[in-house]
Amino acid sequence: EAGVTQFPSHSVIEKGQTVTLRCDPISGHDNLYWYRRVMGKEIKFLLHFVKESKQDESGMPNNRFLAERTGGTYSTLKVQPAELEDSGVYFCASSQELRSDEQYFGPGTRLTVT
Amino acid sequence: GNSVTQMEGPVTLSEEAFLTINCTYTATGYPSLFWYVQYPGEGLQLLLKATKADDKGSNKGFEATYRKETTSFHLEKGSVQVSDSAVYFCALQTGANNLFFGTGTRLTVIP
Numbered sequence: 689e690a691g692v693t694q695f696p697s698h699s700v701i702e703k704g705q706t707v708t709l710r711c712d713p714i715s716g717h718d719n720l721y722w723y724r725r726v727m728g729k730e731i732k733f734l735l736h737f738v739k740e741s742k743q744d745e746s747g748m749p750n751n752r753f754l755a756e757r758t759g760g761t762y763s764t765l766k767v768q769p770a771e772l773e774d775s776g777v778y779f780c781a782s783s784q785e786l787r788s789d790e791q792y793f794g795p796g797t798r799l800t801v802t
Numbered sequence: 803g804n805s806v807t808q809m810e811g812p813v814t815l816s817e818e819a820f821l822t823i824n825c826t827y828t829a830t831g832y833p834s835l836f837w838y839v840q841y842p843g844e845g846l847q848l849l850l851k852a853t854k855a856d857d858k859g860s861n862k863g864f865e866a867t868y869r870k871e872t873t874s875f876h877l878e879k880g881s882v883q884v885s886d887s888a889v890y891f892c893a894l895q896t897g898a899n900n901l902f903f904g905t906g907t908r909l910t911v912i913p
Contacts (some may be wrong), residue, residue, distance in 0.1 A: 691845070692845065719899065721899075721900060721901075723901075723903075725906075728905070728906070729905055730806070730902075730903045730904055730905045730906070731846075731891065731893075731901075731903035731906070732903070733900035733901065733902070736899055736900055743899070744899070744900065747900070779845065779846065781846075783899075790848045790851075791848075791901065792845075793838075793845040793846035793847070794845045795843070795844055795845040796845060
């Protein structure tokens with residue numbers, strides 16, 4: 689069984705540009721989460737999808753971030769326009785049950801905004 | 803609110819040394835507690851968990867006990883190996899489904 693995959697593994701963009709991160713969850717997992725780790729700090733929750741619906745987006749930092757999950761399969765996280773403080777590692781996770789003990793994480797996308 | 807405070811690193815140990823990584827938490831309600839590990843180049847993996855007070859989670863020689871009275875979930879291993887070198891994250895989960903993480907502790911084990 690394939691794990692959670694994320695693309696790209698690393699992205700370097702200039703301030704003001706747009707970047708789209710992609711996450712493919714484990715097949716059959718209805719729950720998909722986005723997290724972010726900025727500059728070696730704690731990993732922070734961004735949002736949670738149940739199938740194609742946003743269950744909780746309380747962690748989204750501002751309206752420059754847009755997450756979608758069309759069809760309830762893969763998800764994208766777009767940052768537009770990117771700012772320097774958006775640099776960090778973006779993790780995606782998926783789980784099968786709504787109140788699951790284990791979330792399966794992808795390897796992360798390292799975003800560098802210069 | 804919910805938060806996790808864990809021991810800052812980096813931690814460098816010799817092979818076969820005893821490991822403790824401290825973790826304390828603040829939470830509303832009764833959280834489940836986790837340790838995740840990130841090996842170089844990989845995603846986070848669940849190492850162990852405990853869902854209620856006094857539970858002990860264990861895996862791969864690592865242990866952590868859910869201490870409600872001290873709001874702690876310290877990670878321990880009696881004899882570390884070079885292959886244990888990784889970043890360790892303490893985390894909690896309450897009624898909401900998202901996880902709250904600590905800042906991570908980088909462990910390096912030298913031969």
